[in-house]
Amino acid sequence: MPQARGPVSTNLRKLISNQHTEFGVDLDAALRATDDVLQDDDLQLALFMAYELRYSGLQGIDDDWEWHPEVLALCAAIERLFEAALRERVSLPPLPAPDVESVAAALFELTGADSGPSVSRFLAKKATDEQAREFLILRSIYQLKEADPHTWAIPRIRSRAKAALVEIQADEYGGGRFERMHSELFARTMRGVGLDAGYGHYIDAVPAITLASSNMMTMFGTHRRLRGATAGHLAAFEMTSSQPNRLYGNGFRRLGYDANVTFYFDEHVEADAVHEQIAARDLAGSLVTDEPELLEDVFFGAAAGLYVDGLAGAQQIDAWTAGHSALRVPEYLDLPA
Amino acid sequence: MIAPDDDAADIPAAGADEPVSITAYPNGPLLVRGPFEIRTPTGVVIPPRRKTVALCRCGVSSLKPFCDGSHKAIGFRTEPEPPAPQPPLPA
Structure with a gap:
């Protein structure tokens, strides 16, 4: 289980370790506060931990958390910001014919x-x-x-x-x-x-x-x-x-x-x-x-x-x-x- | 159970009867699939490390007979270059 890197990853840890019954962080505020989602330790770690539930799991954490609505909502919120940042910053070459x-x-x-x-x-x-x-x-x-x-x-x-x-x-x-x-x-x-x-x-x-x-x-x-x-x-x-x-x-x-x-x-x-x-x-x-x-x-x-x-x-x-x-x-x- | 089907004769069996195929990738290597064996000139079998191998055809691979991607660095072409634009004829 990784160390937390900020409020979002801390509260995700607490939620999935059953120390909290709800996420308990103003996620919208945390997302608005970041100036670069690609370099944001807290958000990237939270997403990484949630994603690890889809791979090998996290030690000591119930596998049911993978599909828990609060975890999925957290992923969706970070993903929206992450994908938007990538689409804005990555420049595409001229697109070829589709063959x-x-x-x-x-x-x-x-x-x-x-x-x-x-x-x-x-x-x-x-x-x-x-x-x-x-x-x-x-x-x-x-x-x-x-x-x-x-x-x-x-x-x-x-x-x-x-x-x-x-x-x-x-x-x-x-x-x-x-x-x-x-x-x-x-x-x-x-x-x-x-x-x-x-x-x-x-x-x-x-x-x-x-x-x-x-x-x-x-x-x-x-x-x-x-x-x-x-x-x-x-x-x-x-x-x-x-x-x-x-x-x-x-x-x-x-x-x-x-x-x-x-x-x-x-x-x-x-x-x-x-x-x-x-x-x-x-x-x-x-x-x-x-x-x-x-x-x-x-x-x-x-x-x-x-x-x-x-x-x-x-x-x-x-x-x-x-x-x-x-x-x-x-x-x-x-x-x- | 699936009934025998005449069309199945067209599908290569995954076994000893499977034909070896060689696909020439444009500006790149030859990909070899199937039950092939690669030998040195003295007949020693080079053990394949994978099911599908890429054979060098640009001549500069450091892993010959296998491809190591070097063809890209030398601009190796297997396809004819598009013709250069012709200067307009004098009037």
Whole structure:
């Protein structure tokens, strides 16, 4: 159970631990008070906790809270603000014709033009051992449940696009072999550098933007309305993965780690070179061909993924370049009432 | 129980009889699916790490015979470029 980061996450904790019978915070006031929902620790943590009830659950918390009206209302209120902020701040490329060729070409152009600061180049050339571990800690929030947020879309789409998504996800889950599941490979990398690979172990150490990156995927995945954004997000993720993973692997090799630690990254160089083709054409392209009204959301999901992960990466590089930790220093003490 | 159906003969079985398929992705690799085996020139089988593999066709992958996405960095094209606009004929 994560530490609270403000009034909303504090009261959500109390509600689902049965210490309160109602939410008891003026949520509208809390939402109005935030100047940036993407960087708001309290709101992103509250949404993350509510979403975890949809995945592995929260330790000591009754699973019934997942569908409790107060928890769903909290999610809906934060999601409205979160999605509106993303739609306002993420700029879309000119939309192509709604066919496979045009959609794939436009996605390759969008992802190829991504020239933000590069965590992968920093890892490859400069990162210290401590910074490399911080990189793994930040990544662990998503990577220990790697692939799960996009899997929500499988029952929500049909036809060739569904088959393509299953083909990608089956590979993400190691073709059904536990020890090859990508989340498990990531856990092996964490253990190899002496980190705790327990799910959620480092939740209190990650900043709001890391939670926002994970929350965005869950928001896209658990809303059927946003299935186009899930497809676009996965496509952009896969299309910007092969070469960065080669550099991550090189970074850990430079720091003296062996194949046990680098296997996760080396595996992704090969896997994502397969996945990006399937995701761009057979998933995103086929989905838009079947449902042309999803065209804009496919590009919204792709561009939002690049935008949020670009912000998170820039924050990491700024901290490391200034000689600071990229991890969060807890400021808000969850004092007993 | 579903009755046997003549159409089912068109559906590749998921077994030894399943054909290998190779799909050429524009400006990218060849994706291979099915019961394939990849060998070195001396006949040693390279164990596949996944069901669907991407084979390099731009020549610059560092993982050959597999694709590592490098084709994008070199601007590899498999499709003809659209023709350049022609200058107008002199009047």
